[in-house]
Amino acid sequence: MAGASQAQPSTSAPAAPPGALKLPQCCGSARVDFNFSDPCYVFRAVPNPASGLVAASVSNHTIKLYQPTGPQLSLVGELRGHTGTITDISFCASSSPSLLLSSSADGTVVAWDTRTGQPAERYEVRGQEVFSFSSLGHMLAAGSTGEVLFWDRRQGSGSRTLAKLDDTHMEDVTQVRFHSSGRVLSGSTDGLIAVHDVSKSFDDDDVFQAAINITNSVEEFGMYGSDGGRLWIRTGTESVHLWEWLRATDEAVPGGDMQFADFAEARNTASQACAASAAASLLPQVDYLVGCHYDAASSQLFLLAGHNDGPVAFVPVLEQAGPQGNMVAAAMACPGVALAGGHSSIVRSVQCVGDGSSGVFAVTGGEDALVCMWTLDPALAAAGAAAAAAGGGAAGGQQAGGSGGAGPARQHAHGQGQPGGGRGGGGRQGGGRHGKQQQQQGGKNRRPSPY
Numbered sequence: 024m025a026g027a028s029q030a031q032p033s034t035s036a037p038a039a040p041p042g043a044l045k046l047p048q049c050c051g052s053a054r055v056d057f058n059f060s061d062p063c064y065v066f067r068a069v070p071n072p073a074s075g076l077v078a079a080s081v082s083n084h085t086i087k088l089y090q091p092t093g094p095q096l097s098l099v100g101e102l103r104g105h106t107g108t109i110t111d112i113s114f115c116a117s118s119s120p121s122l123l124l125s126s127s128a129d130g131t132v133v134a135w136d137t138r139t140g141q142p143a144e145r146y147e148v149r150g151q152e153v154f155s156f157s158s159l160g161h162m163l164a165a166g167s168t169g170e171v172l173f174w175d176r177r178q179g180s181g182s183r184t185l186a187k188l189d190d191t192h193m194e195d196v197t198q199v200r201f202h203s204s205g206r207v208l209s210g211s212t213d214g215l216i217a218v219h220d221v222s223k224s225f226d227d228d229d230v231f232q233a234a235i236n237i238t239n240s241v242e243e244f245g246m247y248g249s250d251g252g253r254l255w256i257r258t259g260t261e262s263v264h265l266w267e268w269l270r271a272t273d274e275a276v277p278g279g280d281m282q283f284a285d286f287a288e289a290r291n292t293a294s295q296a297c298a299a300s301a302a303a304s305l306l307p308q309v310d311y312l313v314g315c316h317y318d319a320a321s322s323q324l325f326l327l328a329g330h331n332d333g334p335v336a337f338v339p340v341l342e343q344a345g346p347q348g349n350m351v352a353a354a355m356a357c358p359g360v361a362l363a364g365g366h367s368s369i370v371r372s373v374q375c376v377g378d379g380s381s382g383v384f385a386v387t388g389g390e391d392a393l394v395c396m397w398t399l400d401p402a403l404a405a406a407g408a409a410a411a412a413a414g415g416g417a418a419g420g421q422q423a424g425g426s427g428g429a430g431p432a433r434q435h436a437h438g439q440g441q442p443g444g445g446r447g448g449g450g451r452q453g454g455g456r457h458g459k460q461q462q463q464q465g466g467k468n469r470r471p472s473p474y
Contacts, residue, residue, distance in 0.1 A: 044301035044358065047384045047397040049365030050407030053089055053096040055081045056392045065388030067112055067372040073120035076137060077386055078102075079394045080109040086125060088137055089394060091383065094407035096394060102135045104142055111155045124163075128152040132165050134176075144180040148172060152195075159201035162221075166196025171209045171217075173225065186225035191217040191234055198244050202251055206232070208268070210241030216256070218272050232272040235282075237264055247317035247324055253350065255315040255324065263289040263312070263326060265342070267349050283342070284353035292355050293328040293338045300357035305334040313373050315340075320378065326355065327373050333366035333389065335373060362387065365395035 056063035064082040071078070077089040077096065086102035086109065107128030115122040115134070122143060123135045130151055134144035151167040158164070163174045171188045178185075191209070198210040205222025216235040224230055240259030247253050252269030267281035286292055294309040306328070313327035313335060325337040336358035345351035362373070368391040375385045378399075385397045398404055 045360045045399060047360065047362060047399050048404035048407060049362075049395050050383070050398045050400075050403045051091060051094045051096045051396040051410070052365060053098060053394050054392050055079055055087050055388075055394060056083075063392050064390045065371060065392065065394060066109060067374075068386050068388030068394045069112055069114060069372075069374050070376050070383070070386045071114040071120060071123075072376065073114075074137075076114075077394060077396075078112055078114070078123050078137075079388050080112045080125065082108070084109060084127070086112065086123070086135070087394075088140075091396060094403065094410045096396060100137065100140050102137075102140055104133060105129055105131065107152070110153060113158075115158065124156060124158060126153040126156045126165060128154075130167075132156050132163065132174075134180075142180075144176065146174050146181070146184075148184075154195055154197050155199045157199045157201045157207065159203075159205070162201070164199050164201065164207050164221075166199040166209055166211075168195050169193055169211075171196055171199055171207065171219075173221070186221075188217075188219055188225075188230070191215060191219075191231070197241055200244070200246060202246060202269075206272075208244070208246070208254075210237075210244050210256070212240040212259070214238050214240060216241060216244065216254070216268070218268065233268075235266060235268060235271065243314055245315055245317070247315070249319075249322070253324075255317075257289075257312055257314060261290055261312050262287045263315075265324075265340070265350070265353055270349055281349065283350040284340075286355070289326065290328070293326055293336070296338050296355045296357050297328070297336050302334075302336050302358045302361045305361050305363045306330045306336050309336075311369060313370055316373065316375050318375070318378075325360075328358075329370050331369055333368060333370060333391070334361055334363040335370050335387070336361045362397055365397065366393055367391045 055065055066080040068077060068079040075091055079087045081087055084105045087098060088100040089096045090099045105127040109125055109127050111126045113124055115124060121136055121138050123137050126132045130148045130153055132146045132153055133142050136143045148167050153165050153167055156165040161175055161177045163176050165172050169189060169192050173185045174182055175185045192211040192213055192215060194211050194213040196209050196211045200208050206218055206220045208216060208218055210216045214237050218232040219230040220232055221230050237256055237258060239262060242257050242259050244254055244256040254266040254268040256264040263286040264282060265284040270276045271281040289312060290309045297303060297306045309328040310331045311329050313329050316325045316327055324340040326340055327335055328338050329335045337360040338358045339356040341354050341356050342350045343352040366389040368389055370387050370389040372388040373385055376383045381400050383396050384399055387395045
């Protein structure tokens with residue numbers, strides 16, 4: 024088992040002087056709710072590069088489908104069938120661009136045909152919630168309480184589980200992700216990230232490779248780097264850890280302990296980076312972390328840091344390589360990109376599409392019931408502004424509810440001295456089923472869970 028290492032301390036001040044701040048414009052937005060007396064929230068908004076479709080998982084157990092039409096986001100469908108909180112969504116590979124996968128606390132993983140709005144495949148875990156899933160080719164993996172379950176999608180909808188791994192985790196498996204090599208990584212509220220190689224077998228004795236001990240609840244992680252060999256992890260207390268996980272599983276590499284950065288106070292560190300930059304007026308403090316984004320073109324990892332009123336900064340994480348080529352330390356630099364002017368409350372999801380020079384840069388979803396598109400393309404930004412002016416609302420013509428300023432997020436005001444539950448992994452209810460209360464840190468309130 025790989026334990027938490029004594030990584031070199033990450034700097035608490037910006038590692039580089041402030042530079043020019045890019046401000047993508049909100050070029051289109053849409054509300055996911057039509058009834059202010061029964062407010063909804065966006066858990067995750069994901070774009071499909073193959074079709075341009077945008078899917079948003081909503082707190083009323085539905086998935087909304089939007090099609091960008093110029094600067095507009097037009098509602099083109101709803102996927103209904105889940106009876107519990109939707110915990111994860113993603114589009115299938117380009118070979119099946121019309122399929123959208125979703126998991127839910129109702130114990131199912133569903134593959135939806137977005138052309139018809141009907142389920143094409145359905146997999147069930149009886150008596151358990153499903154918190155996350157991942158697919159690679161014909162294989163489907165899902166995380167539940169203490170287990171990672173697998174299905175062979177070639178066997179068809181409703182087929183029995185092909186296998187399960189239940190010897191590593193003791194608590195909820197909040198994240199499951201396949202690596203291109205056939206390895207599957209699973210993270211849990213028990214503080215472990217397990218690595219199994221299921222490319223050839225499902226025998227526990229053969230497939231187990233490592234258990235990385237984060238010593239904190241794993242809420243979200245992502246693989247990044249040219250080979251996907253590095254790992255960013257966001258915990259239940261919003262600390263951030265960086266690992267060389269692929270090296271940690273390589274028996275030929277000595278040491279085996281490959282954590283190279285531990286941002287124990289990631290929000291405070293990001294706040295200092297923002298304060299020393301042109302983003303200071305937009306983000307006077309960092310209230311929460313959305314996650315991370317890796318830009319493959321520039322080989323740059325960004326921490327996505329948000330303010331309760333809606334702005335989100337892309338804070339660069341500068342990694343330092345050692346003599347053997349592995350990373351040995353990291354520090355945060357001044358943000359070079361910030362999203363502001365679209366959302367009025369906490370942003371739950373940021374998914375980047377391209378570099379923004381032409382077309383859409385990112386799609387976001389938040390607690391203000393909005394899905395927003397962002398661009399750095401002057402023509403698209405101008406078209407969005409014109410549409411907003413013509414509609415008398417926010418960019419892209421808000422649907423059935425006008426501007427998002429007085430929307431449902433006001434129901435969950437961030438009052439002084441009110442510690443709330445932490446952000447649940449993947450949109451889980453109550454900020455974690457174990458009821459762990461997150462206390463105030465550094466004089467800032469924890470954000471209450473809206474679920």
